[in-house]
Amino acid sequence: MGVSTILEHQYRRTLRWYPSSWRAEHEDAVIGTLLDVAEGENRSRPRLGEQLNLAANGLLTRIGIFLPAGVRDGVAAVALATGAAFATVYFVFMDWAPWTAAWRATNRATFLPSSHDFGPFVNPGVVLCALWVLGFLLAVLGRYRITRIFMVMAILASLAIPVVSQLPFAGWVSPSSTNLGFLGLLAALSLVGTPPSRIRLVVGTGIALAALVAIYAQNGVFGRFYMGDRYFWWQIAGSTNLGQLLVAGFLVAIGFGLAGRGVTAAVIAISTLPWAAAWLVGVVVNDRTGVSTIGGAALLIAGFVAVSIAVLKRSGFEIVIRRRDDSR
């Protein structure tokens, strides 16, 4: 087998990340370009960066079959704005909170005798917050490729922090799984597209940041007591408040869907996912009988089905249930 044939075989294998319908239409042309580039650079092997780029674009093309580019870009923009604002507020109020340092130092021995702070911070969540803020700033500068690398690192950090915190040399208190999962899910959503406008991204993040700071301040988080890093999900976004917010979100999405604004409806519906996951976790944790969990899950599924049907109908699709013809 010649060098060129081996290279072509390796490229064809990498292109399996793309959906078969896309490959049927474009594979030969893409292979031709890949071989031209390799020849131009006098290479006989694929570059790792080239393969990762093909894999990432292949996955995005697969997602693109279900979600148009406009929806993916909108979802990515909302996720980046929400995540950057949430991470900043989490860092200042829950992870650093210097105004509570004295109270924490006095009470640590009582509440958490076997653990210690992560340097000047309450927990290693600061690493995740730093990845988020840096990733966001890079997106504002238009460096979306590096932003994506930071978001992948944020997903990995949200998975690794609880594990590393438990290691013998660490002994830190891990951030709550809801906070980690929420920021991890937002990071995953930010990868599905590219924000269409940097100005709107900055404005959206500013609004989210101002709203979160106002809510925190109104709830007395500037006091000398440390409220715990689950405070936001217990008090501010407890099951009742968040549940009402989700229902409102679904209704708004349905409204947009019925008004023919399918892209906006889909962006809103998908952007509620991390909030819905946090709400479901809260319901499951507080559930004594299982009724709330089943009811909550049913409500969520019903909401998504309603939004999906509204969007599909408005997009010109028809949903038909027909008896199967067994005579064929």
Added chain:
Amino acid sequence: MADTEMREPTFLVLTALANGRKHGYALIREADELSEGRVTLKVGTLYAALDRLGQQGLVAEAGEEVVDGRLRRYYKLTDDGAELLEREVTRLESNAGQARARLRLRPVSMQVAGGWA
């Protein structure tokens, strides 16, 4: 597309197609030349951009040929694509003109201070 900003790879692809149809590898080389080596388009990124621009009606396929056993698919700029590129060029020229005019108005004292800094 009018209310969204044009990213540099998109601008380079549209610019590369402005003077005639081109295949994938030619587009990568042209983007590299146009950006003076700053932007090296990866093949996956190029075809994602072409997919998107095709869906928006800004570029279109313009024939194929087989060279040395390799398929070369050509792309061309559509009228809508040319119009959008023209608008983007006007916007960039306007921004550059404003910047140049303000630099000319920069006080001499600041220029001297900058020189010493």
